Amino acid sequence: MKITYYGTAAAEGIPGLFCKCRVCENARKVKGKEIKTRSQALIDDKILIDFPADTYMHALNHGLPLEDIHTCIVTHSHMDHLYERELWCRNPGIGNNIPEIPLDMYLTRSGYEMATERCKTDGVPESRVRCHLVEEFKPFTAEGYTITPLRADHGPQTTPVFYIIEKDGKAVLYSNDTGTYPEITVEYLKSCGKHFDLVSFDCTNVFLDYRGNHMGIKENAEVKEMLIKWGLCDDKTIFVVNHFSHNGGATHEELCEKAKEYGFVVSYDGLSIEF
Numbered sequence: 117m118k119i120t121y122y123g124t125a126a127a128e129g130i131p132g133l134f135c136k137c138r139v140c141e142n143a144r145k146v147k148g149k150e151i152k153t154r155s156q157a158l159i160d161d162k163i164l165i166d167f168p169a170d171t172y173m174h175a176l177n178h179g180l181p182l183e184d185i186h187t188c189i190v191t192h193s194h195m196d197h198l199y200e201r202e203l204w205c206r207n208p209g210i211g212n213n214i215p216e217i218p219l220d221m222y223l224t225r226s227g228y229e230m231a232t233e234r235c236k237t238d239g240v241p242e243s244r245v246r247c248h249l250v251e252e253f254k255p256f257t258a259e260g261y262t263i264t265p266l267r268a269d270h271g272p273q274t275t276p277v278f279y280i281i282e283k284d285g286k287a288v289l290y291s292n293d294t295g296t297y298p299e300i301t302v303e304y305l306k307s308c309g310k311h312f313d314l315v316s317f318d319c320t321n322v323f324l325d326y327r328g329n330h331m332g333i334k335e336n337a338e339v340k341e342m343l344i345k346w347g348l349c350d351d352k353t354i355f356v357v358n359h360f361s362h363n364g365g366a367t368h369e370e371l372c373e374k375a376k377e378y379g380f381v382v383s384y385d386g387l388s389i390e391f
């Protein structure tokens with residue numbers, strides 16, 4: 117299995133659009149891995165996770181093979197994860213010479229309503245985009261992958277979930293945006309009998325100890341210990357921290373230094389991991 121991170125920031129991006137804090141000013145100066153765009157990842161060049169406005173620049177700058185992707189799973193309806201207006205570009209006459217295979221969008225209630233409404237308004241036919249409503253703890257299959265949405269601790273109006281993605285005995289837990297997992301998700305995980313080869317954590321708050329809605333590196337370390345205790349992970353599991361805010365107080369370089377203490381890989385735009 118392979119995961120490629122295309123966008124690794126929280127909603128504002130780093131540097132933030134209008135921000136002149138230390139972290140943002142550093143990113144403007146240093147560039148490279150210090151620049152982080154809005155959240156998006158890809159499993160095995162097939163399963164796209166989230167559809168932010170930065171999807172376009174991920175295709176331009178990091179070679180996201182958008183024309184060949186036909187499955188997108190969306191975590192929730194915040195704009196840094198779902199920019200449904202761009203689906204208009206799949207309309208005949210706008211997206212030309214592409215295979216007549218629809219882009220299958222899998223969304224929970226809030227995103228589903230936004231995306232279906234937008235496709236209706238913009239006249240996008242089902243031959244180009246199909247929206248599927250998914251529900252917490254109800255696994256579905258797409259392109260041979262088993263995908264399970266789990267409830268997240270995040271803005272409830274966005275009907276937030278995060279995902280287990282499995283195929284051929286390999287499994288990823290891709291978990292943002294969320295605080296420490298809600299009780300109902302903990303119960304599901306404890307009894308699911310799975311083993312995760314890679315876990316991707318929400319690390320929005322980075323060095324801050326603010327709790328709820330998102331996590332920071334200390335909370336990530338606590339959840340990592342729990343996952344190991346419950347038998348879902350072991351010393352072979354790769355743990356990645358992801359989805360950073362400039363307000364978390366660390367540059368990419370500073371975060372990498374700290375992450376060594378916890379055994380975490382720090383995501384950056386363009387990072388690809390095979391496992």
Ligand SMILES: [Zn+2]
Nearest residue numbers: 126127196293
């Ligand atoms: Zn987000």
Ligand SMILES: [Zn+2]
Nearest residue numbers: 135137140362
């Ligand atoms: Zn800033």
Ligand SMILES: [Zn+2]
Nearest residue numbers: 192194270293
């Ligand atoms: Zn969010």
